[in-house]
Amino acid sequence: MTKDRKTFLKNITWAVVGACVVYGCASQGAPRDRSITLALSNPLATAREEVVTVSVPEDIEVRGKVLKTGFYQSGQGQIECVDLDGNGLVDQLYASIKLGANESVSFDLLKDLIPITDQSQKKTQAELSVMKGGQWNGRKYEGGTGFVNVDHLRVADEHTDHSFDIRYEGPGWENEQIGYRFYLDWRNAMDIFGKKVDTLVLQQVGQDGFDSYHEDSPWGMDVLKAGKTLGIGSIGQFVAGTVEHFEQTDSVLCHITLNGNISSIIDTRYYGWATSVDKMYLESTLKIDTKDRAVEHQIKLDQMVSGFCTGLVKKPDVEKLESLVEANGWAYIATYGQQSLAGDNLGLAIVFNAKDVDYVKEAEKDHVVVFKPTTEKFSYYLLGAWEQEKNGITTKEAFKTYLNGKVERLNNPVIAKVVW
Structure with missing residues (x-):
């Protein structure tokens, strides 16, 4: 040779x-044609615009087809590819899509996506901000050099209401329409930041004074007084006609799981939550999407708990609204009227799946939704609508129309499939 x-x-x-x-x-065994197709289909005879959550099959990586985390534009909408479990692989897709009546679309996740770098396209956020550089004096945190955002927090044993160690007293999350927060103390109540603007504002809330957000400002204000009630969608246990809150826990851990562009997620773990009748471990996951006032709240309990509940604050002279409830389907309870701290109209709602609910009850301070005992994950939605929102809902009739549309979409979800 x-x-x-x-x-x-x-x-x-x-x-x-x-x-x-x-x-x-x-x-x-690697394929020659490297492609991953996301197919979406609208079963409704009406158009819809929403965020569709899609889990990515694990064997995509095995087949040598690797999605990249990031925020992208496609011909059909915006896509966020997320690695939630931190193993370096994309496991969730959030697709902000507009679909016509009975429309089906598909696109290649490897070839049809263009990276988005424009920061103004970020439409959701979640944050948890703590004071640094100070020290505890009893139950108050004194001094400090300023608030710093963190991804994880074990709530201090000293922490209670008005301890001044956490900006606006707990985590917050928002989209372009509305903002929410909940207290990481014995109240554990959820609250609403009503917004007059369609930009993200939480980063400035509470920076110029601990509770300045109770006053009207150009961005909006805290519009709901939760007090010792369930506020909007808070969780508790209904015992002997009374709602018991999270007054006693061994420890509480809060995690900003995703501070995303079109979806954001907060996870909270309650260890040793004790009521007068039970002691339990609870996992709570809150998720907000762009273009939707509703927040999905997923719950996982470690034991069968009777009376586990959520609900809405009950205000005098404010009308209660209800949808028809079928055996297996989504429904709502709601209130609408002059119940905001600004003295104007505010709508509140809980959207639940009837299969998960034991009964709906009137308590002294709350409209209560009580869930069936289970150790399986289940979800419900909470939402508010303030009349001063930009292009917002301003009448009871419009609020009912919005709620009926939300229930219809939940009962007829977009059909999503990843094909390769």
Whole structure:
């Protein structure tokens, strides 16, 4: 064999090896056509615009098809590819999509996505902000050099209401329409930040004075007085006609799981929550999407708990609204009227799946939704609508129309499938 021929064969060999490394060899089962298609279908005879959550099959990585985390534009809408479990692989897709009546669309997640770098396209956020540089004096946190956002927090044993260690007293989350928060203390109540603007504002709330957000400002204000009630969608246990809150826990951990562009998520773990009748471990996951006032609240309990509940604050002279409840389907209870701290109209609602609910009850201070005992995950939605929102809901009739549309979409979800 000539020297030239040996050199030629050597080069061919290394070329083949290189091709296998870069593209994957057929003998290893890797496909020639690298594509991942997301197919979405609207079963309703009406148009819809919402965020669709899609779990990514694990074997996409095994097949050598790797999605990249990031925020993208496609011809059909915006897509956020997220690695929630931190293993380096995309496991969730959030697709902000507009679909016509009975419309089906599909696009290639590897070829049809263009990265979005414009920060103004961020439409949701979640944050948890704590004071640094100070010290505890009894149950108050004194001094400090300023608030700093953190992703994780074990709530201090000293913490209670008005301890001044957490900006606006707990985590907050928002989209372009509305903001929410809940207290990381014995009240554990959820509250609403009504917004007059369609930009993100939580980063400035409570920076110029601990509770300045109770006063009207150009961005909006705290519009709901929760007090010792369930506020909007808070959780508790209904015992002997009374709602018991999270007054006693061994420890509480809060985690900003996703501060995303079109979806944001907060996870909270309650260890040793004790009421007068039970002691339990509870996982709470709150998720907000762009273009939707509703917050999904997913619950997981470690034991069968009778009387586990959520609900709405009950205000005098404010009308209660209810949808028809079928055996297996989504429904709502709501209130609408002059119940905001600004003295104007505010709508509040809980949207629940009838299969998860034991009964709906009137208590002294709350409209209560009591869930069936279970150790399986279940979800409900909470939402508010303030009349001063930009292009917001301003009448009871419009609020009912919005709620009926939300229930219809939940009962007829977008059909999503990842194909490769």
